[in-house]
Amino acid sequence: MLAAERDAVADACRRLRREGLVVGTAGNVSVRVGDLVVISPSGVDYDELTGADVGVHALDGTAVEATLAPSSELPLHLAVYADTEHRAIVHTHAPHSTALSTLVDEVPPGHYYTAMFGGPVRVAPYATYGSEQLARHVRAALEGRTAALLSNHGAVLVGAALPALLDRTAYLEYICQVQLLAGAYPAPQRLLDEAEIATVARLLAGYGQTPTRPRDQG
Numbered sequence: 284m285l286a287a288e289r290d291a292v293a294d295a296c297r298r299l300r301r302e303g304l305v306v307g308t309a310g311n312v313s314v315r316v317g318d319l320v321v322i323s324p325s326g327v328d329y330d331e332l333t334g335a336d337v338g339v340h341a342l343d344g345t346a347v348e349a350t351l352a353p354s355s356e357l358p359l360h361l362a363v364y365a366d367t368e369h370r371a372i373v374h375t376h377a378p379h380s381t382a383l384s385t386l387v388d389e390v391p392p393g394h395y396y397t398a399m400f401g402g403p404v405r406v407a408p409y410a411t412y413g414s415e416q417l418a419r420h421v422r423a424a425l426e427g428r429t430a431a432l433l434s435n436h437g438a439v440l441v442g443a444a445l446p447a448l449l450d451r452t453a454y455l456e457y458i459c460q461v462q463l464l465a466g467a468y469p470a471p472q473r474l475l476d477e478a479e480i481a482t483v484a485r486l487l488a489g490y491g492q493t494p495t496r497p498r499d500q501g
């Protein structure tokens with residue numbers, strides 16, 4: 284059942300590990316296909332993860348075909364899928380995203396890449412991992428955005444499909460790293476305003492509609 288999607292989720296987990304966006308078995312990845320959610324399992328070393336280890340669950344969390352327990356953040360994934368059009372979710376414990384999540388309530392728009400996420404990325408208030416409360420906080424922080432930081436925890440990104448979402452995961456980590464570097468310097472930071480973020484969002488959307496063009500976005 285959904286073998287291609289299960290392989291894609293396993294591949295995505297291994298890529299997060301390779302790129303240093305998760306440590307150990309932390310972080311998780313899912314895709315939605317119709318009324319089913321394909322999500323990485325809990326506690327399996329990503330280096331050894333295969334599509335067969337990835338489970339399929341209903342939108343209420345019931346296991347449909349799963350040999351292992353699902354990620355402990357299944358409630359978070361279900362909360363996003365319950366009332367949005369998103370079809371893929373990536374959750375990381377990337378170090379710069381996590382560090383910045385302990386310092387601010389919103390990622391300041393210091394870089395134009397902010398436009399990739401629908402505007403300044405919010406930080407969801409802390410709640411214990413795997414809890415319904417964390418799921419509610421994250422769902423609220425994602426309103427009108429395609430990414431959120433989880434205070435004292437990590438980051439989550441949502442979108443239409445996994446490959447593009449994994450690319451954006453690295454960009455989010457980059458802008459968080461930039462903010463941390465800028466924040467270490469004792470001078471007021473120049474930030475971009477809402478109008479400029481909207482202008483860049485239109486430009487990026489234009490690039491996306493031209494698949495033959497390299498995705499270099501300046």
Ligand SMILES: [Zn+2]
Pocket residue numbers: 309310356374375376412436437
């Ligand atoms: Zn986590």
